[in-house]
Amino acid sequence: MKPTPETTTNSTQRARAIIMRAVEPQDHIAHALIESQGVEKTAHILSGREKLTSHLTEELIGDTTLEPEQFFKQLTDRIERCGRKLSTYNPDHELHFAPKIGAWLCTPEDDDWPQSLNDFGYATPFALWGRGDRNRLNELKEARSLAVVxxxxxxxxxRSATxxxxxxxxxAGxxxxxxxxxxxxxxxxxxxxxxxxxxxxxxxLMAGGLDSLYPKHNENLLHQVIEQGLILSEVPMGLAPTRWRFLQRNRLIAGLSRGTIIVEARWRSGALNTxxxxxxxxxxxxxxxxxxxxxxxxxCHRLLKDGLATVLTNAQDLIxxxxxSLPVQSSAFPEANLGDATDTLDSTERFVWDALPVRRTMSIEELSSTTSxxxxxxxxxxxxxxxHSLASQDTATLQWKKKIPARTGTA
Structure with missing residues (x-):
């Protein structure tokens, strides 16, 4: 019987979840197996449910300088380690647990997969765990995204520059x-x-499993990101961030963005890695x-001195x-003609108006922390x-939000 789209998707998700649990991101052997054998067969091989063959080894050996026997032994040892790691793992448990925390798994086979990540080739994520409204993935376009690190x-x-x-x-959308x-x-x-x-x-982008948001101190902020945006990770549930995973995560920040803005960075930093x-x-x-x-x-000065970066001092130039060259994108709010309404504001009024949220309200304490x-x-x-009808207050909570002026016509 021909599998239905639902069973095909579920089997692909299960296979991808197994691969993510078996190997670290950017594992070239796993990518080579997927390319030559497909996702589900790769999951079977890594979990020990299907044996390697000499023919398969010849396909994978590629340009390596190792002799076939050496390569086969290394590959066999590696798969044995994966098998031990997967011996108590059931992907169904993870996939059934995920919705309980509002998480979902997006695979390269899905229509809403961020296509810009495919530019990494063998460093493409095996899949992405996400939290937040999955429909927003359709808004995640490289051409409309910028990394700020x-x-x-x-x-x-x-803080002020950021x-x-x-x-x-x-x-600007x-x-x-x-x-x-x-x-x-x-x-x-x-x-x-x-x-x-x-x-x-x-x-x-997280460097650990999405069941535990990291860093803990930013948990409230990350929950706000989940409510209004997305958090993503290529790391399975239950795994903690490590230094290596942070460096791996940085490539995804770059991959999902048209460009990267470095605001402050020391001589050696993760931002320079991005x-x-x-x-x-x-x-x-x-x-x-x-x-x-x-x-x-x-x-930042090192990047500029070496000619690796473009100097940025004004957001409007970049906007x-x-x-x-961008197509029109749907906005969460009605289009507004802000010129007449905001041109008369002084610098402090404009600064506070810019900092006010548009989707939710913000307390005076929170706004003070944001604006200093x-x-x-x-x-x-x-x-x-x-x-000036540019801000409104919730009378019940005494919190504030931005008010978008109605669009005005022209004579």
Whole structure:
């Protein structure tokens, strides 16, 4: 009997889940097996349910300098290790547990698979676990996404620069991709959530299983990303982040984005690793210059000095560059003519209006943390914005949100 689309999808998901559990991301042998034998047979081989043959070994040996006997032994030993790892693993348990935490598995065979990840070849993820409304995957387009990454040890300058860049890019309808970590990552996600106007304001890539959000301190932020955006990981449930997995994760941040913005980065940092992946994909790295005395800007200055990055000091320049060649994208909010309504705002009023969220309300304390402005200044500014019909307050919670002006006609 010919399998139905549902049973085909389920069997593919099961096979992909087995492969993800058996090997680490970017495992070339597993990719070679998939290419020559298909996904389900590869899962059977790695789990020991199907034996290797000499013919298969010849197909996989490729350009290696090893003798066939040596290669066969190494491959056999490796598959034995995978078999031991999988001896107590049941993919059905993981696939049935996932919906309980709102998680789902997306495979390269699915229609909503992010096609830009296929540019990695043998480094393409075997599959992606995700949390958030899966329909938003259809909004995850490389052409409309920008990575914003940088130092965990963020400076006041780095915070302001990230709020400006990520906030204005998200307000222009672009998706901000980052890693959910402390520092630049967290500010980039927060700014995108506060000002984003697209159906997918931000995406966070994790280095561990999505059943436990990391870092724990950012758990509230990551839950907000789940509510309004997406979090993704190529790591199975229950596995903790490791240094190696963070480095592997960085290539996905680059792969899902048209370009990568480095706000602050030390001489040796994960952000520079993401920049390298971006360059390998033939995409643009943008670096924000900082103080010549700041160790947090040494990595950015190094990229600029070596001609590997384009200097970025203004979000509007990048928005113009990004949007000139982009097709029209659906917005989460009605189109608005903001010129007349916001041109009269002073710098503080505009800064607070930019920081206000559009989908949810924000408390004075949260807004103060985002803008670094004192509560008294915020209360006065919000009152002025309310008078201009640019902000509204929930009378029950006393929290605030952005109000988009109605579109005005032209004479």
């Amino acid at each position: 940088g130092s965990r040890d963020i400076s006041a300058y780095g 709020q400006h860049l990520a906030g204005e890019l998200a307000q 672009l998706t901000i991709v980052s890693g959910g970590a402390f520092g630049i990552d967290a500010v980039a996600h927060t700014s995108a959530l506060a000002t984003g106007t697209s159906q997918l304001p931000t995406v966070a 920049a390298n992946h971006t360059l390998e994909l033939g995409r643009t790295v943008y670096a924000v210059p900082g103080s010549i005395f700041s160790p947090s800007s040494e990595g 113009q560059e990004m949007t000139q 402005l004192p509560a008294r200044t915020l209360m006065v500014t919000l009152s002025k914005l309310h008078a």
